[in-house]
Amino acid sequence: MRKYLNVFKISFAQEFAYRLNFIMWRVRNVLQILVLFFLWTTVFSDQGRVIFGYDKAKILTYVFGVLIVRALVFSARAVDVAGEISKGDLTILLLKPINYFRYWLTRDFSSKVLNLGFAVVEIAILFPLLKPAIFLQTNGYSLLGFAISLTIAVLLFFTILMATNFVTFWAPQVGWGAQFFVIVVMSDFLAGSLFPLDILPAVVQKVLLFTPFPYLIFFPIQVYLGKLTGMAMWSGIAISLFWLAVLSILTNKIWRRGLLVYRAEGR
Amino acid sequence: MEKTILVDHLVKNFEVTEKTPGLMGAFSTLFSPKKKVIHALKDISLSVGKGELVGFIGPNGAGKTTTLKILSGLLFPTAGVTQVLGFDPWERRTDFLKKISLVMGQKNQLWWDLPAIDTFELNRAIYEIPTRVYKESLDELVTLLDIGKLLNIQVRRLSLGQRMRLELVAALLHQPEILFLDEPTIGLDLVAQEKMRNFIYEYNRKHQATILLTSHNMDDLMDLARRVIVIDKGRIIFDGILEELVARFAKEKIIKVSLSKEDDLKKFDTIGKVKRVAFPEIVLSVPRTTVAVAASEILQNFPVEDLTIEEVAIEDIIRKVFRGEAPLRKRR
Numbered sequence: 005m006r007k008y009l010n011v012f013k014i015s016f017a018q019e020f021a022y023r024l025n026f027i028m029w030r031v032r033n034v035l036q037i038l039v040l041f042f043l044w045t046t047v048f049s050d051q052g053r054v055i056f057g058y059d060k061a062k063i064l065t066y067v068f069g070v071l072i073v074r075a076l077v078f079s080a081r082a083v084d085v086a087g088e089i090s091k092g093d094l095t096i097l098l099l100k101p102i103n104y105f106r107y108w109l110t111r112d113f114s115s116k117v118l119n120l121g122f123a124v125v126e127i128a129i130l131f132p133l134l135k136p137a138i139f140l141q142t143n144g145y146s147l148l149g150f151a152i153s154l155t156i157a158v159l160l161f162f163t164i165l166m167a168t169n170f171v172t173f174w175a176p177q178v179g180w181g182a183q184f185f186v187i188v189v190m191s192d193f194l195a196g197s198l199f200p201l202d203i204l205p206a207v208v209q210k211v212l213l214f215t216p217f218p219y220l221i222f223f224p225i226q227v228y229l230g231k232l233t234g235m236a237m238w239s240g241i242a243i244s245l246f247w248l249a250v251l252s253i254l255t256n257k258i259w260r261r262g263l264l265v266y267r268a269e270g271r
Numbered sequence: 272m273e274k275t276i277l278v279d280h281l282v283k284n285f286e287v288t289e290k291t292p293g294l295m296g297a298f299s300t301l302f303s304p305k306k307k308v309i310h311a312l313k314d315i316s317l318s319v320g321k322g323e324l325v326g327f328i329g330p331n332g333a334g335k336t337t338t339l340k341i342l343s344g345l346l347f348p349t350a351g352v353t354q355v356l357g358f359d360p361w362e363r364r365t366d367f368l369k370k371i372s373l374v375m376g377q378k379n380q381l382w383w384d385l386p387a388i389d390t391f392e393l394n395r396a397i398y399e400i401p402t403r404v405y406k407e408s409l410d411e412l413v414t415l416l417d418i419g420k421l422l423n424i425q426v427r428r429l430s431l432g433q434r435m436r437l438e439l440v441a442a443l444l445h446q447p448e449i450l451f452l453d454e455p456t457i458g459l460d461l462v463a464q465e466k467m468r469n470f471i472y473e474y475n476r477k478h479q480a481t482i483l484l485t486s487h488n489m490d491d492l493m494d495l496a497r498r499v500i501v502i503d504k505g506r507i508i509f510d511g512i513l514e515e516l517v518a519r520f521a522k523e524k525i526i527k528v529s530l531s532k533e534d535d536l537k538k539f540d541t542i543g544k545v546k547r548v549a550f551p552e553i554v555l556s557v558p559r560t561t562v563a564v565a566a567s568e569i570l571q572n573f574p575v576e577d578l579t580i581e582e583v584a585i586e587d588i589i590r591k592v593f594r595g596e597a598p599l600r601k602r603r
């Protein structure tokens with residue numbers, strides 16, 4: 005355990021070495037939120053309007069929920085894994101008595117803590133400025149479901165990200181492309197970062213809910229909003245757990261196969 | 272002697288996709304990749320005892336680094352058996368990893384944006400080094416390598432030589448029993464090289480550590496390695512003590528002649544290969560088998576003041592080995 009505590013510490017220190025980069029990344033996040041905020045405020049300019057079961061308070065809560073959940077789920081250091089493999093720097097970690105997955109999960113965790121810290125500050129600034137009518141969940145049951153689904157979301161994203169990065173074992177040049185495709189297109193879009201997925205046609209929603217993607221962003225927020233309770237919530241949690249198990253096993257297999265072809269290049 | 276490293280009929284093949292140059296070429300490889308198998312190691316067998324310091328030499332691409340990488344568990348061997356400290360390296364067991372270290376001259380484990388001491392602390396946690404051992408280890412390494420002032424400086428601000436020494440510390444904090452060094456002095460200036468060599472020698476002596484090193488630096492081998500293993504094209508072509516290498520590979524001897532007065536130097540060409548003429552001294556290289564005949568011929572036909580017969584210098588032999596010109600005589 006101490007190993008990973010130290011990994012956490014050094015990773016945290018490392019993040020601070022690139023302050024400017026980090027700030028730019030946060031600025032991007034804030035801009036994205038502002039765009040969403042103004043978009044939905046305009047749509048709901050008519051007070052009392054309800055679209056797809058969302059009134060102004062709920063859609064704004066959704067938007068701010070995305071800010072926080074995204075900061076937690078999508079902020080990851082493991083995006084560097086692809087580069088590490090293709091440059092042969094993986095060698096350094098392979099030589100050490102440390103679990104590769106836990107190492108990167110820890111580094112992700114440090115990145116998440118940092119991002120969450122900033123997200124809280126940003127919200128503290130944006131909140132009084134925008135004065136959004138936000139829905140505060142008080143039901144402990146929904147909050148518990150939210151905490152569980154959020155944890156699953158974090159692990160699910162980590163697993164998907166690792167598997168994507170492992171493509172580099174076989175195709176050293178496509179690492180970034182694969183990541184872009186999976187993270188930006190599939191995860192961001194299908195996860196519900198840009199709009200709540202329940203505005204999509206019912207058939208599409210049904211299909212989507214059997215994929216792992218909605219469980220990254222959309223599902224946890226729905227649980228928070230109290231839109232999914234009881235059976236709907238638990239079955240969602242079950243499906244996402246199922247995906248987590250399947251993808252973990254698969255990712256581990258890919259990792260083992262990848263090591264067989266790893267060439268420890270880079271000199 | 273206790274065997275620390277055992278390698279038996281080790282084979283390693285790499286499959287690579289051939290790239291044809293140009294845009295069209297890139298397209299055609301995308302759809303019909305041409306696979307090619309590279310035989311990096313063909314049939315390697317060797318064993319190393321505890322505390323030995325062995326130098327791996329051979330031309331580029333001979334398979335030296337590949338061997339080290341297999342021994343440290345990075346590469347999966349195609350065939351054959353490898354055993355290091357009783358472990359199969361490929362399994363990368365915690366107990367195994369805690370006892371070895373691989374240092375590559377061009378691969379850095381120090382965190383670039385942080386001071387080296389941070390990486391050391393991280394390694395202390397990862398290798399679960401007890402505080403007392405860590406302090407001892409660090410103190411010793413800091414003194415030996417003279418890096419006390421560098422510990423708290425961001426790694427990116429250090430020179431290559433300073434960085435290499437710190438890399439070495441990071442690799443040795445856990446006091447490995449086996450040390451694989453891949454080109455440990457590459458890119459270092461002469462003073463830094465000397466420091467590095469002294470240190471490796473000391474570490475080997477003090478900790479009874481088994482050390483395998485590859486190097487293109489002649490001095491590394493001359494100063495450090497008693498035993499050398501010559502690898503060429505994936506095969507071991509020599510394994511023995513350094514002096515024996517000369518006897519094995521030197522097909523020629525050197526005759527040095529001092530003349531008492533000038534003579535027609537062209538005539539020397541018929542006797543042997545003239546390597547250097549700096550009147551009154553002439554240096555010839557002559558096949559071993561005919562060296563006696565050549566010497567008497569010189570004595571009869573030239574005004575000789577002095578004549579000596581010498582072995583080819585070890586440096587010259589090693590240089591030939593690096594160029595891949597080592598004459599392939601059968602192993603014992």
